[in-house]
Amino acid sequence: MLQETITKDRPAVRWENYVVPQCWESFTAEDHEVWDLLFARQVELLGSRVVSPFLDGIDLLRLSHPGVPDVEGLNAILEPRTGWRTVAVPGLVPDDVFFAMLSERIFPVGNFIRTREQLDYLEAPDCFHDMFGHIPMLAHHDFAEMTRHIGELGSAAIAAGAGDKAARLYWHSVEFGLAMEKGELKILGAGLASSFGEAHFSLESDAVERLPFSVQRAVHTAYKHDAFQPRYLVSSSLDSTIAEVLALTPERLLAL
Numbered sequence: 460m461l462q463e464t465i466t467k468d469r470p471a472v473r474w475e476n477y478v479v480p481q482c483w484e485s486f487t488a489e490d491h492e493v494w495d496l497l498f499a500r501q502v503e504l505l506g507s508r509v510v511s512p513f514l515d516g517i518d519l520l521r522l523s524h525p526g527v528p529d530v531e532g533l534n535a536i537l538e539p540r541t542g543w544r545t546v547a548v549p550g551l552v553p554d555d556v557f558f559a560m561l562s563e564r565i566f567p568v569g570n571f572i573r574t575r576e577q578l579d580y581l582e583a584p585d586c587f588h589d590m591f592g593h594i595p596m597l598a599h600h601d602f603a604e605m606t607r608h609i610g611e612l613g614s615a616a617i618a619a620g621a622g623d624k625a626a627r628l629y630w631h632s633v634e635f636g637l638a639m640e641k642g643e644l645k646i647l648g649a650g651l652a653s654s655f656g657e658a659h660f661s662l663e664s665d666a667v668e669r670l671p672f673s674v675q676r677a678v679h680t681a682y683k684h685d686a687f688q689p690r691y692l693v694s695s696s697l698d699s700t701i702a703e704v705l706a707l708t709p710e711r712l713l714a715l
C-alpha cells in the first residue's frame with residue numbers, strides 16, 4: 460500500500476534496499492491459521508461482489524491453498540503470466556520507492572500477518588492485504604499493465620513535486636476503486652477487496668458519495684488514509700478505466 464507522506468525531497472534510493480527475505484518458514488502455525496481464517500471469511504463475504512478478474516486471479520494463483528503463500532510460489536505463477544513478481548518488505552515503503560517498484564513490475568508484500576486479535580484493524584497493511592487484495596488483479600494482463608504505468612506516472616510526478624496527484628490516481632483505482640460489470644456495482648480496489656468492514660460498506664452504504672471515475676476527478680479527489688472513504692469513484696467498466704489511465708502521460712498528469 461502507498462505510504463501517506465510524500466517524500467519528494469529525499470535522495471534517490473534503489474528499491475532493492477527495501478527488500479527483505481520473506482522467511483516463509485518463520486510463519487508460525489498460528490500465523491497460517493490466521494491466514495486461513497481471513498481467507499475463508501473474506502471469500503465468503505465478497506461472493507460475487509468483486510470484479511470477475513479478481514476471482515479468476517484467486518483461482519489462478521491458488522490462493523485458496525492453506526496457509527500464508529510464499530512469494531516464490533506466487534512468482535512461479537505470476538511472472539510467466541504478466542511479468543510481475545512479488546518481493547517481501549518489512550512494512551510500508553516510501554512513495555518514491557513504491558512507484559519505482561511498480562514501474563518495474565515489482566509488488567511489495569509485507570513479511571508479517573496480523574494477529575487473531577487484530578483481524579479487523581490494521582495500522583499497517585500486512586501480507587493478507589497485499590497478497591489477497593493486490594496480487595489477483597496483477598494476473599490480469601491489462602490491469603497489470605495499468606499498474607505498471609501508474610508506477611511510471613508516480614515516479615515522474617514525485618520528481619516534479621506533484622506526487623499527491625499520482626497518489627490520488629492510485630488510491631481511487633488500484634486501492635479503493637469501484638467498477639461496473641455487467642450492470643452491477645462491484646469492488647475493484649485491493650483496499651476494499653481485503654477489508655471485512657469496508658467491502659460491503661463501499662457498495663451499500665447510503666452515507667457515501669459514488670461518483671463516475673475519470674482521471675481528472677481521481678487526481679483532484681482527496682481520500683482518507685485512516686478511515687472508511689467518504690466517496691468512491693466508480694469506473695464505468697474496468698476496460699475503460701484501464702484505457703484512460705494508460706493514455707495518461709506524465710506531462711498531462713502534471714497539467715491536470
Ligand SMILES: [Fe+2]
Nearest residue numbers: 460461634649
Ligand atoms: Fe494496498
